[in-house]
Amino acid sequence: MSSKSEERREHTCISCGINISGTSAAKFxxxxxxxxxxxxxxxxxxxxxxxxPDCGFTGP
Known part of the structure; x- marks a missing residue:
């Protein structure tokens, strides 16, 4: 179970690096x-x- 502080943590797009918090981003x-x-x-x-960043897999 994730904590509330984890839910509020800022995340960035792995492709362009923008902050995606509060946007319609995908998580997978x-x-x-x-x-x-x-x-x-x-x-x-x-x-x-x-x-x-962990295994080097590249995808579209």
Whole structure:
């Protein structure tokens, strides 16, 4: 279970680096290692590449 301080923590888009707190961003597990990935709606719409910081998996 996550704490309230964790829920309020700022998250950044893994593709462009903007703060995505309070936006319609996506949160999902890396397909390879399960690390939590955050992406803004703009990067998802444009299919910008991302790289998992833990395992190096690259996806659109």
């Amino acid at each position: 597990d890396c397909p390879e290692c399960g690390t939590l990935i955050y992406r803004c709606s703009k990067c998802r719409k444009q299919s910008n590449l991302y790289e998992c």
